[in-house]
Structures are given as structure tokens and as C-alpha cells.
Amino acid sequence: MNYCTKSFAFLFVVLLFVAGCGTDESRSVTAVSWGGSYGRAINEGVNIPFAEESGIGVVVEDYNGGLAQIRAQVEIGEIHWDLVDLEIAHAMRGCDEGLLERLDINQLPPSPDGIPAAEDFLAGTFTDCGMGTFFWSMVYAYNEENILSETKPSTMADFFDLNTFPGRRGMRRVPQMNIEFALIADGVPLDQVYATMSTPDGLDRAFAKLDMIKEDVIWWEAGAQPPQMLADGEVIMSTAYNGRIFNAQVLEDQPFVIVWHGQLLSIGQMVIVAGTPRLDEALEYLKFASTPEAMSRVSNRISYSPARRSGASLVATHVATGIEMEPHMPASTANVAHAVRYDWSWWADHQDQMNERFSAWLAQ
Amino acid sequence: MAGPIKLSGGSGYRAKLRALGLVAPLLIFIVVTFVAPLGTMLVRSVYDPVVADAFPETLELLDDWDGLALPPEAVYAMVAREIKRAGDERTLGQVASRVNRVQGGLRSAITRTERELREIEQGPWRESMTTIDSVWADSAVWYAIKTTGERFTARHYWNALDLQSLPDGSVVRQPEDRRIYLRLLWRTLMISGLITVLCLILGYPIAHLIACSSPSRANLLLILVLVPFWTSLLVRTTAWIVLLQTQGVLNEFLVTIGLISDGGRLAMIYNMTGTIVAMTHVLLPFMVLPLYSVMSSIPSTQMDAAASLGATPVQAFLRVYWPQSLPGVGAGALLVFILAIGYYITPALVGGSDGQLISNMIAYHMQTSLNWGLAAALGGVLLLIVLVLYAVYERLLGVEKIGLGG
Numbered sequence: 001m002n003y004c005t006k007s008f009a010f011l012f013v014v015l016l017f018v019a020g021c022g023t024d025e026s027r028s029v030t031a032v033s034w035g036g037s038y039g040r041a042i043n044e045g046v047n048i049p050f051a052e053e054s055g056i057g058v059v060v061e062d063y064n065g066g067l068a069q070i071r072a073q074v075e076i077g078e079i080h081w082d083l084v085d086l087e088i089a090h091a092m093r094g095c096d097e098g099l100l101e102r103l104d105i106n107q108l109p110p111s112p113d114g115i116p117a118a119e120d121f122l123a124g125t126f127t128d129c130g131m132g133t134f135f136w137s138m139v140y141a142y143n144e145e146n147i148l149s150e151t152k153p154s155t156m157a158d159f160f161d162l163n164t165f166p167g168r169r170g171m172r173r174v175p176q177m178n179i180e181f182a183l184i185a186d187g188v189p190l191d192q193v194y195a196t197m198s199t200p201d202g203l204d205r206a207f208a209k210l211d212m213i214k215e216d217v218i219w220w221e222a223g224a225q226p227p228q229m230l231a232d233g234e235v236i237m238s239t240a241y242n243g244r245i246f247n248a249q250v251l252e253d254q255p256f257v258i259v260w261h262g263q264l265l266s267i268g269q270m271v272i273v274a275g276t277p278r279l280d281e282a283l284e285y286l287k288f289a290s291t292p293e294a295m296s297r298v299s300n301r302i303s304y305s306p307a308r309r310s311g312a313s314l315v316a317t318h319v320a321t322g323i324e325m326e327p328h329m330p331a332s333t334a335n336v337a338h339a340v341r342y343d344w345s346w347w348a349d350h351q352d353q354m355n356e357r358f359s360a361w362l363a364q
Numbered sequence: 365m366a367g368p369i370k371l372s373g374g375s376g377y378r379a380k381l382r383a384l385g386l387v388a389p390l391l392i393f394i395v396v397t398f399v400a401p402l403g404t405m406l407v408r409s410v411y412d413p414v415v416a417d418a419f420p421e422t423l424e425l426l427d428d429w430d431g432l433a434l435p436p437e438a439v440y441a442m443v444a445r446e447i448k449r450a451g452d453e454r455t456l457g458q459v460a461s462r463v464n465r466v467q468g469g470l471r472s473a474i475t476r477t478e479r480e481l482r483e484i485e486q487g488p489w490r491e492s493m494t495t496i497d498s499v500w501a502d503s504a505v506w507y508a509i510k511t512t513g514e515r516f517t518a519r520h521y522w523n524a525l526d527l528q529s530l531p532d533g534s535v536v537r538q539p540e541d542r543r544i545y546l547r548l549l550w551r552t553l554m555i556s557g558l559i560t561v562l563c564l565i566l567g568y569p570i571a572h573l574i575a576c577s578s579p580s581r582a583n584l585l586l587i588l589v590l591v592p593f594w595t596s597l598l599v600r601t602t603a604w605i606v607l608l609q610t611q612g613v614l615n616e617f618l619v620t621i622g623l624i625s626d627g628g629r630l631a632m633i634y635n636m637t638g639t640i641v642a643m644t645h646v647l648l649p650f651m652v653l654p655l656y657s658v659m660s661s662i663p664s665t666q667m668d669a670a671a672s673l674g675a676t677p678v679q680a681f682l683r684v685y686w687p688q689s690l691p692g693v694g695a696g697a698l699l700v701f702i703l704a705i706g707y708y709i710t711p712a713l714v715g716g717s718d719g720q721l722i723s724n725m726i727a728y729h730m731q732t733s734l735n736w737g738l739a740a741a742l743g744g745v746l747l748l749i750v751l752v753l754y755a756v757y758e759r760l761l762g763v764e765k766i767g768l769g770g
Contacts, residue, residue, distance in 0.1 A: 068731040219634070233611045363548070
């Protein structure tokens, strides 16, 4: 009701000062990201090295995604956030609405062996206002200890198969990605998913498929919930962000298994908020974050694939445990074979209507 | 501020000014943090100039359009020009997202049209626009532009009440699979009412116990009420998850004592039950504290007097104690109910699919869909309900009966 009290779920975390450089206050940028283990990887891989190298302080804030705060800041004309890590759908929308600075890919440094950034970034990762950061994916995972049958889930259809794998499922309480999953499970070829969703019959088919497991679904909101629910045995399988599952696997030794079949691959975007008084510093940060070295430092900490080819080629082993990163990467050759590229533009067109339909469906 | 009678001229005026100076910080604080944002949001629910500002001349031409046939070439030419201009001024995205709310798919159609129109210098516009995207051959797009072009609009309120206006001017209910808000509103009121009743049933005996205890024991009991009150809301909600989830403490206990089988564990969280239990716990102190403060002013000797005059305990309670505790009941119930209908975090965390309240939808439209007009309209409806309830309460009991003690 009152937008001053609406939950600004961000936290002021750290102000990274550079030792011995005597940074003055004006030379600092505020970089906003998702927090959690991903936020830590960004801190270690980008923020701290950037502050040390450039002498520009980095104020780190966490948020929960979305454009609301950016829009509020731009409308009032008081920009506190300079750089924000956005989902691509929001980056495109924010760009269209004039909330974000337009970026020029030619300003970014080339790869170490001289390939210009425009060719080095994978197709579709660099947009008008957003620099591609990392591929992340929505997958489903199960807890090996809780699936006692001989055969283990291996396809998206298994997620919807209550006969073979009885038990509760976790799904994110939004229509996007669940509709895709339902159609993949129903046998729609991976390259036909969005074409099918564009027909009324296709949508009915998706909801009919979702109906089959509706009674057994526990809906989650925050990315931290699925690993928790899997560990507690609250659900036997759950859709989840692949990085969260990876974290639980390697850092907490959880017996989780990711099923890569039908994974939905999306790309994160780093954007600059329109009208920031610290544009030069923000651009400098962006250039630094775009370097293959910075990207691979992040990807060696959490299993999200760099948007640049040269960055991906530098990814090797996990810094804390030394395990090979390749099998955990959503965009690795083996895992990408059964992936669907998330079509943000379809959702930009249909979000409002789909959300109403999904909410009505949930309430039935 | 000036009173009808000036008692001592200038000094009275100065005293008033001084008094005003003392309350000024509070007054400014309330205006800045409460009245102004609330006002802006309510204005947003009926005022939306984005499309009107971007397409002024197109909308003027559409004034005498019948809403059924396709408009003439001149309108296409004008909208093409205004689309290009909005593209240059970077307002087209906001226009597109508004039009898209009337009909899905128009967002990308409009932005694509803008991109491709850059290559086109002259007409026929209708033909080239239809080639770019076939939506321009459908009168629905023109209706969408025309309705979103109304500067002052009731459409957010229609939407909030599960209604829609049609091209012929009539207002009808939304199709079945898009009706969500009224049901949600009704559920919010029902759950809030139930929580209020539960809080009263649980809180009344506690408050009575505290009021009747010796000071040292009352202190201890009050602390027991206040410690959860001071504990973070998130901590308390998470604690309920630990207790109530399928593999949680309560279910484990019930399975261990053999009351339920391992396969028949109860679903007590991530549904409406979870919302009701957690919210009742969270809001309980708001019931207990006003009750306690009213009850502590009721002399305990009155009950003894009633008994000595031959009243049974039930009679004494109903005729002596209960009427005197009513102001506390009213205050507590109103407080709990009003807090409950605007509650947001607890249902979001433990509500699952059927324990969501209207405030969760408002948050969604504030933060994710960025449909602030609709969020404001939903908030407006909620505000209206609170005001109506308050008025009803006032009519029935009188506001002066609300006692917060003291």
C-alpha cells in the first residue's frame, strides 16, 4: 500500500576500501547483485580485484531482482545504484523504458588473443543496455538418499511422473519456466517449446500437465529454499538454480543430483542505471568485469558459465575444493545438448496474462 | 489553528506557534513518510499519462473512431510518427508495456514496429505496418491504444475487481481463468477474521491471567508475551517452518507416538493452515497487550462482590467482567484485523499456493510486473475496506470505546 514500506529486501553489505590508496569518497561505485554464494563469488572474482586495481571503492548491495528499485531511483532522480546484475527480461524492459544506459560493445576490451569483444561474446548475450555476465540455468535436482528405486530420474518427464517417482516436488511459484518444463515433459521437442506456448492449445496442454502433479507440488519463492527442502526431505525433487545445487553438492556434501535434460538456460546481464553521476567509474567497472580473467574467477567459484568464449576457456577447477568445473557448467557441451534457451521476449509479451492465469490456476 | 476567542492576544498566538513548533517534526514526518506516498500511490491508481503523452495526436484522431472497423490511413501515418518519436525519447517501452496489459503480445509487436519503421520514410503506412506485424490489421490493437490513452482511468479499479471494459463501452466480468483478485480479497478477509477470532480466544485468558497475577508473576508473564513480540518476524516464521514441516518436529512426534503413519504425515505448512498458525502467533501480542491494559484497570474486587451477591462465576463474568473488558477486545480485534489484512512476509514464506493474501499480489505488482497502477488500485480497495470497517465499528461501539489502556 505504502511504497515507502515495501520490502526493500536489500542489505548494505560491505564497503571495500583499498588499502593504502587513500580513495576519496567520490571515486566509488555501488554494484548490486543477488547475494548468497553467487554474491560472494562476484565479490572475490570482481569487486575486490577491481577495487585493488583501479582504486575505485565498491559498495556492494544485495537485492531480490526486478526493476522496482531502479525505476523508483530514476523517477525520483536520485541514483544510488550504479551497476545492477539483472535478469535479461528485466534488462530488456528497463532498456526500453529508458531506465538503463545504452552500452557499446566496442568499448569493452578484446580477448587476450585479440578477438574483439563483439565476436567474443556468445550470440544473444550482449544486449542494448546489458552486458552478458553468466549463463545460469533452471534445472531440477533430486536427493539420491530419498529416491530408493533402481532407476533414477533422468528426463524432464520423470519430474512429472508420480507413478515411478511418488513424492512431493518443489517448483518456483511463477508461471515462467514451469510452463516450459511441463511441455518438455509432455513430449514437445526442445526446439518447439515456445512455438507450442504461442498457441492456446499449447498452453492448455501445459496446464493439463501441471494439473497432474499440482497436488504434490510445494511452491518455493527464494533460491535458497530448494536445497533446503531437498536436504530436509520435504520434497524428493525440486526445480532449482543450478548454482545453488552445485553449492550444496560441493560445499555441504549433499547427495544431490542435477538432471540436465530440459534445463532452461538464461543469461545474466550487468547494466548501468540511467543518469548515474558515476558513469565513468561504472564503465570502468563494467570493462573490468567483462575481462575473461574476471569472468573465469567467478566461474571457478560457482557453476555459472561466462558469456565470453575466452572467459569460458579459462574456467578450470573450483577454488575451494579443486574439483573440475566442466561437468557442472550449464553451458558445457554435454549439458547444453538437452537445453532450451529461455525466451525472455515471449515472456515479456505474455507475462501479465500468464501470471493471472497461473494465479487463478493455483487458487482453484 | 486560530481559536474563536483570543484570550491574551499576541502571547496566545506565540504559545500556539510554540506548540506547533513542537509537533512540527512529527507532522512533517507523517506528511513526508505517510501522507505523501499514500497520496501519490492513490493518484497513480486513477491517473496514468504515459500513453496520452506519447501518442497525443493519434489519440485525438481515434476520438471519433467507432471501435470496430480499422481506422483510416491518416491514423496509421500519425501513430507511425509518434511511435518513432517515442522510440527516440525512450518512452516507447513504457507505452508498450501498458498496451500489452490489455492484450498480450503487443509489447514485442510495438517495439519491433519501431525498429523496422526506422527504415521506412513514407507510406502507405497501413500496408507497411501490417507487413511488419499482423496485429496492425486487427482493431484490438487500436482499442488497446485508445483505452490506455485515457489520462484519467478507472481501468486499474476494474482490473482489481476482476472486471474489464469492452470496446462497446460495457463493463463485464473477466473470463473465468483470469479472475483472481476478488477471490483473493475475500480469502484475505476470511483469514484475517479467523486470525482475529483465534487471537481473541487465545489472548483473552492470557491477558486475564496476567491482570489477575501478583506483580512479580505478571511481570514474568508479560515478558513471555513480549519476548516473541521483540523477536524478528523472520525468525518466528522460520521457527514455524521447522516445527510444522512434513519432516518437522511435530510430525516426527506424531509418527513416533504412532498417532499417524509415516506415509500419512500432515501438511501443516506451505498452505493456508501454515499462514493461519504463523500469523496468529505473530499477531497475538497485539491482542494481549490492549486486553491486558484494559483488564488491569478492572478492580478484581468486583468479581468477588458479584459472587457474594449470589452470581455464579459465569454470570459474574458475563455481566460484570466481559462488558468492562470490551474496549480492550475492540482495540485488540481492530488492531489484529487491520494488521492481518495487510500482512505480507509471513504468507509469502509459509503460504504455499492457497495461503497467499492480497498483499502478496500487491507486492508482485509493485516489484515484478511494475504495474504500479494496479498495485495502487488494489491498495485503494484494501484501504477502503479498512475505512468501512472502522466506520461500522464506530457506529456499533463508538470510537471512544476503543481502549488502549492508560
